[in-house]
Amino acid sequence: MAGATMAGGQSSMRAEMTSLDVPAPDPAYYCPAYRSTALRSPKNPLRILPAGLTERRAPVFGPSRVRPEDADLTAGLAGEPLGERVVVAGEVLDAAGRPVRNQLVEIWQANASGRYNHSMDKHPAPLDPNFAGAGRCLTDDLGRYRFITIKPGPYPWQNHHNAWRPAHIHFSVFGTNFTERLVTQMYFPGDPLLPLDPIYQSIRDKNAALALVSRFDLGTTVEGWALGYRFDIVLGGPTVTPVEL
């Protein structure tokens, strides 16, 4: 995602396919400090895909498949999960600041012990039978979303010696066109692992990196029940918005 700096509108982009670098807000595909990128990052220059009708549309997910209870990751199983209950809320905006309405937001995460409910997660920390770790919702008419979940724990990974991922929640967001599709990770304020994490540190634009750290918000906090964190999401894409006169 990102890259609102790309010059020109759809018509001027049409002319030629050109190689180009990843725009500053996004991490490069190849990041030596993040080992898994070595064999999975393309080596040839990316090409510009002129935005035809396919790129100017996006999937529509109706309320028939996404139920209100899907936004509560602490519910739906036999008991309550262990850990610190939190509310994570924010809004999804397009690059011009307009709300992305009635669109799908998905999250997934480790449990409070830092363990994913996945057969390939070998971290010797306990699974929680009351926490599956996935949720989803549709944004409302103002682009807002809200999840109830458990604060995920940090966990070790095999990237380098004594490597630990900072606590994070994976976010998947759809926009109003194909080019706005975004998958990212939300972090928590004050996490001492952030300066040591090659995935987080791969974002070269430091202001953009800060935008991935949620902020504690008393207004989102529910008295006597759960702390609240705010995480707003701005989708990129090549849409050139006319200046309003």
Next chain:
Amino acid sequence: MTTPTPSQTAGPFVSIGTAWATGDATIDGEGSVVVSGKVFDGAGDPVGDAMMEFWQADAEGRFPPEVPPPWSGFARVLTAPDGSYQLVTLKPGAVPGASGESQAPHIDVSIFARGLQQRLVTRAYFSDEGPANATDPVLAALPEAARATLVAERETEEPRPAYRLDFWLQGGKETVFFAPW
């Protein structure tokens, strides 16, 4: 104008959050086709933990909301441990390109995985659309060898048309990828 939120990898456990929406693009009915293949990394090893998304027009070249449900134009597939994927869908129709010119039938493909800092975007065209492919503006801008990485080869007729297309994230057979933004 606000800075767009940067991308981060979907990681190795992307299936936890996305598996609920996997499935074919269409009910497996009349006129459906199969597109399948494998995803490989730069060492030729299968990418068995990827999440793929397919986005396409219907047979008349329309997208939601111009075409009503249940057609969504969207399908999501998790690759198997051997890197394989299979999509059952309707073959898309031609769609207007950036300036209204006709583009050959195609599917926009996004690949998410551990080690991919953001999605990779490519396209799947169809080998039996020779005349349309020959005038497609996206294909026409590519050298011939690069063009071939985007064209799914028709292999069988029964019980329904089947096409094969492998995706190579890196290396000598590297797929042509497009800027995702």
